[in-house]
Every structure is written in structure tokens, then in C-alpha cells.
């Protein structure tokens with residue numbers, strides 16, 4: 001049975017629906033990340049599940065039970081919200097013990113639990129430290145320990161690593177993933193950072209304007225975005241209309257190979273940057289000028305301005321072979337890196 005189920009959930013602010021018929025389920029022990037641009041309804045979704053925002057239509061169920069009328073503090077959830085700051089006047093232990101406040105425990109039991117949680121989040125012995133003396137990453141760990149303290153059936157995280165710098169975020173995301181695996185936690189997390197969502201989640205939910213537009217495993221969503229919106233949101237730039245027939249796909253970049261089995265007609269194509277191959281310009285039917293390059297570890301992402309006014313293309317190429325800005329290159333497309341999206345371009 002699903003631990004959490006949303007069925008046709010609608011939340012309105014005035015005439016506008018912040019959640020517009022959301023259907024979603026989270027299984028026990030599953031880590032689900034909700035991803036979407038600002039204003040797509042991610043926080044509203046968490047707040048509706050938590051009982052902090054009233055639901056206008058539809059049902060939220062936890063362990064099969066309709067939560068209508070169940071107050072937030074009785075839902076058995078652990079919350080770690082963006083705006084949930086730590087209490088600066090309490091020390092670390094005081095902050096974490098706050099998460100235990102609704103449970104009756106002896107002082108000794110509580111101290112034992114706090115110590116256990118600090119071990120868990122990698123801050124052993126930090127009980128008496130002042131919150132102000134902690135680094136951003138350490139504060140985040142304390143906030144996580146506080147959310148985990150009452151042993152919630154569902155842990156809900158809103159931009160859990162939002163305030164931290166990239167390096168620390170990448171490290172903490174791996175730690176979180178391991179921690180959730182070890183604890184068998186059921187997690188519903190919200191982020192606008194795709195890297196974070198893909199690293200953390202068993203399943204990714206993409207939202208747009210209060211609706212769920214795609215649900216799937218990280219690899220599946222990455223390999224096959226549901227539509228042009230999801231593809232662009234994931235950072236893919238090479239998305240264009242194409243006319244597909246038996247000979248291939250006619251696009252603004254010329255004729256491209258269409259994946260086998262593509263139905264003819266007006267379609268939207270995504271060409272992954274790795275599918276844009278550089279060749280000597282004299283051999284190519286499409287030439288372009290390199291207008292920007294970004295280093296990405298072992299490869300370089302190039303922005304190409306095709307001749308003849310076709311839309312810019314993004315190409316990834318090995319570091320040692322990367323041409324410089326201003327150089328002219330030829331472009332060839334790899335059939336395996338072309339994906340047909342089900343939608344039309346908006």
C-alpha cells in the first residue's frame with residue numbers, strides 16, 4: 001500500500017489554482033523528489049500534505065487514511081522547510097529536542113535520542129554548541145536531525161539544501177541518499193535543482209502550473225522527457241519542431257535521422273548535446289560558429305550559432321578536441337541521441 005496518496009488534489013488561491021488536480025503516490029521506503037520551476041506549486045503540495053494549507057478538492061491519504069480534519073501535528077510527519085530556521089537562542093540539543101516535544105519522554109531518553117541523531121547526521125558530540133557557531137552545512141544537518149527526531153512516517157523536505165554552496169550540496173546529497181537508504185525513510189522532497197532531485201530520488205515528479213507533467217525514475221525522465229517543457233526545464237536547448245516522413249526529420253538544422261519507428265507528422269525533437277558531433281566544416285551540410293564554451297570537468301559544452309539563421313545548438317565535446325570561440329565547425333547529428341517528444345512545442 002502507498003504510504004502517501006494524493007487523489008485529484010486542488011488548492012486555490014483566489015481564482016488561481018496553485019495545485020490543479022494532483023495525483024501522486026509515494027510507497028513506503030521510497031524517496032520521491034518534486035521538481036519544477038518557481039511558482040509551479042511544489043511548496044503548496046508539501047503544505048497540503050502536511051495539513052498547513054487547506055485542500056479545496058480531492059483527498060490526501062496517509063497509510064490509507066483520509067487526512068481531512070487531521071491537524072498538522074497529528075499527521076506523523078517530519079518537516080524540514082526552507083523557512084524553518086533553527087532557534088538561535090537554543091543550543092544544538094535544544095533545537096533537536098524541540099522535534100521530540102510532542103512525545104512524552106524522560107530527560108534521559110531525550111538526551112539519548114539527541115546523541116543518536118547527531119551521530120546519524122555526522123555531528124557527534126555537538127549537543128552544547130551554539131547554533132550561531134555552526135556552518136551553513138552543519139545547521140542544515142541539525143535541521144535534518146530535528147525533522148528526524150520524532151521518527152516520522154514520512155519526511156518532507158522543502159529545498160533541503162537550497163541555501164548551501166554547490167560543493168557542499170553535492171556532498172550532502174550523497175550523504176542524505178545513504179542516510180535515507182540506511183533508515184529506510186519514506187521521503188517527499190521538493191527542489192528546483194534537477195541535479196539534487198536526480199541524485200536523491202527513486203522517482204522524480206515534474207510539475208508545471210500546479211499540475212504533474214511527468215513522473216518516472218531519474219534515468220527515464222532524463223532519457224525521455226515527456227514534453228518540450230520538461231526537456232527545456234532539464235536544461236536541454238536543442239529542442240525544435242520537425243516534420244517527420246519516411247526519409248527522416250526536417251528541422252531548422254536541416255535533415256536529421258529520425259529514430260526508427262517514429263510516426264510521420266509534425267513532431268518535436270530533442271537532440272542531446274552528445275548527439276551534435278563536430279566535423280571539419282568542408283565536409284558538412286551544416287556549419288556553425290562557436291559562440292561560447294563552458295568547461296564541465298572532462299568535457300566542454302559548446303554553444304554553436306549555425307549558418308543561415310537556424311536556432312543555436314548545444315554540443316558536448318571532449319576537452320582535448322574542443323574548438324575555441326569564433327572557430328567555424330561542421331555539424332553532424334547522431335541518430336541515437338535524438339529523441340522524439342510526444343508533444344508539440346508551446
Ligand SMILES: Nc1ncnc2c1ncn2[C@@H]1O[C@H](COP(=O)(O)OP(=O)(O)OP(=O)(O)O)[C@@H](O)[C@H]1O
Pocket residue numbers: 013017018036037038039040041042043044045192
Ligand atoms: N499564501 C498564498 N497566497 C496566494 N498565492 C499563493 C500563496 N502561496 C502560494 N501562492 C501562489 O501559488 C503558486 C504556487 O506557489 P508555490 O510556493 O507552491 O510554488 P513553488 O513551486 O514552491 O515555488 P518556489 O520554487 O518559488 O518556492 C504561485 O503562483 C504562488 O504565487
